[in-house]
Amino acid sequence: MTQPQPPKAPESETPETGPIATLQAAPQTIPGGRMDWSLRRPDAQAVAELVRTERVPILVARLLVNRGFEAGKAVREHLQPQLTRLHDPFLLPNMRAATQRLTRALRDGETILVHGDYDVDGVTGTTLLMRLFRLLGGKAVWHIPNRLTDGYSFGAHSVERARECGATVVVSVDNGTSAGETIQDLLDAGVDTIVTDHHEAPLGALPNATAIVNPKLPDSTYPFRELCGAAVAFKLAWGMCQEISGASRVREDLRQYLVDAMSYVAIATVCDVVPLVDENRILAHYGLRTLAQSSFPGVVSLLKRCKLSDRKLSAEDVGFQIGPRINASGRLGSAAQAVELLLADDVESADRLAQVLDDLNEERRRIERELVVQAMAAAEHFSDAERYPVLVIAGQGWHQGVIGIVASRLVDAFDRPALVIGLDGDEGRGSARSVPGFSVLEAMHGGRSHMLRYGGHSQAAGCEVRADEVDALREAICQRARSIVADSSDDKRPLVIDTEIPLEQLTPTLMHQIDRLEPFGTDNADPILTAQDVRLSEPARIIGKDRTHLMLQVRQGSQVFKALGFGMADREPELRMGKRIDIAFTPRWNTFRGQTKLELLLRDLRTEA
Ligand SMILES: [Mn+2]
Numbered sequence: 001m002t003q004p005q006p007p008k009a010p011e012s013e014t015p016e017t018g019p020i021a022t023l024q025a026a027p028q029t030i031p032g033g034r035m036d037w038s039l040r041r042p043d044a045q046a047v048a049e050l051v052r053t054e055r056v057p058i059l060v061a062r063l064l065v066n067r068g069f070e071a072g073k074a075v076r077e078h079l080q081p082q083l084t085r086l087h088d089p090f091l092l093p094n095m096r097a098a099t100q101r102l103t104r105a106l107r108d109g110e111t112i113l114v115h116g117d118y119d120v121d122g123v124t125g126t127t128l129l130m131r132l133f134r135l136l137g138g139k140a141v142w143h144i145p146n147r148l149t150d151g152y153s154f155g156a157h158s159v160e161r162a163r164e165c166g167a168t169v170v171v172s173v174d175n176g177t178s179a180g181e182t183i184q185d186l187l188d189a190g191v192d193t194i195v196t197d198h199h200e201a202p203l204g205a206l207p208n209a210t211a212i213v214n215p216k217l218p219d220s221t222y223p224f225r226e227l228c229g230a231a232v233a234f235k236l237a238w239g240m241c242q243e244i245s246g247a248s249r250v251r252e253d254l255r256q257y258l259v260d261a262m263s264y265v266a267i268a269t270v271c272d273v274v275p276l277v278d279e280n281r282i283l284a285h286y287g288l289r290t291l292a293q294s295s296f297p298g299v300v301s302l303l304k305r306c307k308l309s310d311r312k313l314s315a316e317d318v319g320f321q322i323g324p325r326i327n328a329s330g331r332l333g334s335a336a337q338a339v340e341l342l343l344a345d346d347v348e349s350a351d352r353l354a355q356v357l358d359d360l361n362e363e364r365r366r367i368e369r370e371l372v373v374q375a376m377a378a379a380e381h382f383s384d385a386e387r388y389p390v391l392v393i394a395g396q397g398w399h400q401g402v403i404g405i406v407a408s409r410l411v412d413a414f415d416r417p418a419l420v421i422g423l424d425g426d427e428g429r430g431s432a433r434s435v436p437g438f439s440v441l442e443a444m445h446g447g448r449s450h451m452l453r454y455g456g457h458s459q460a461a462g463c464e465v466r467a468d469e470v471d472a473l474r475e476a477i478c479q480r481a482r483s484i485v486a487d488s489s490d491d492k493r494p495l496v497i498d499t500e501i502p503l504e505q506l507t508p509t510l511m512h513q514i515d516r517l518e519p520f521g522t523d524n525a526d527p528i529l530t531a532q533d534v535r536l537s538e539p540a541r542i543i544g545k546d547r548t549h550l551m552l553q554v555r556q557g558s559q560v561f562k563a564l565g566f567g568m569a570d571r572e573p574e575l576r577m578g579k580r581i582d583i584a585f586t587p588r589w590n591t592f593r594g595q596t597k598l599e600l601l602l603r604d605l606r607t608e609a
Contacts, residue, residue, distance in 0.1 A: 087279055303322075
């Protein structure tokens, strides 16, 4: 595959002097960063106060102030997440009705159908409820719609599945809040439904369910709205444990179950990209520890497959290694293997299923790679970025399980929002991704008359469209996008840097202190640091299967670090031995053959002209 050239930075007569230059004692401006660098300037007094009260290094104090913290209770809770700070499950709307109905079902030996969704959030949430019902001796079966044939959430397949297994109670995970019609059909068939979900409520009437447990319901008074679906299911499980224990302090075996179940919640919390603050931070923090020590055979096998056994796990490990494998089966059709893996009770079937997921993930990557090549080729027809500010491309038979990922790749490659449509005969489904600061949904509003359905957010959206409308849709979306772009001036993407650090100060001891801010993710961003005036200690190398990545050894004083730039291979010609380089990076641990070392993940670099 050829590495496409991202658009060139605008040439300017005067070299760009960012705030970084003004903070340097002997400023030397080095133009040529591909992104627009700016250095944050946290309030010095607030930083000093944190250093004094929390005894953190100044760099950590700066990171904290940059993330909105000041000395006080909130920062202490952030640095030391406490399980006791989790909110009471019964603060969620309708929790009592839900736990009472389920306790009755367990007592009377009713069959409970756990109805999840096919992504990581749904799969892990389904698993944790299944484990609870089994632990409590209940009759429970699960159902996850087939992405390609059933589509998302509830439908006729749900009623069919309930009837087939003789369920009288359905518990949803990660969906159901908008499934009024099917939930009524279930009720007409004598089946009660308990919804656990985290999606926004629809306008108009809510489903006629026994209970809708969702922190985003209009009348919810729950203190935190941003739980993922598996976390809401976990809250239901916790509520059940309290109900059964007859006290808010739960029985020992149930307490152990809840601790174990938190590992599933951590996976979902990271993969569903909910903000890693408040309760989510506590769940992710403890859940990642539980995950690393899990005794669930499925988790053990999965970690082994990901080469993550016997080590501390980060949000990155979950997001890039564990998540994609759990998602792979659902993407290619049925999420059954993923649920079966997580539910496996013996090592043999766990190992076998982990292998299956690994193969499916490879298959998914192969399909994705092929599709990226086709999509890139198709995108060449729309290389004029002014005429086509949004890439809208479509292809017959493009796998709908990977079009979202392919759209992300196009965004990275072309630095433009992209809508990728997989056509299946006369109709197709599209998936759009955007660049920061541009709402692709807003652009899609311009093409509303050419789509059957669409929706989403500013950064990610989806649609259904007729094949013969694709060209008209492209024109309409690009027309709207041109008017949006005309209103905004900045060409380069912003890169906001937390602070500067000489490489010699970046020690393992300091890194352990930075680790206290983990897990990083939405609303708790990875630290981005800059080191100025570094040199290569050996020639830059281009690495990776597709030869798209950059690997450097950077030196400053006596300190040398490996630095990796994903998708930055095209920067290699700028890099010469002896040249001054400024790098922007995130420090991270890398474990290879049992050895853990500090390395740098490059965000951007700029070199002497
Ligand atoms: Mn979800």
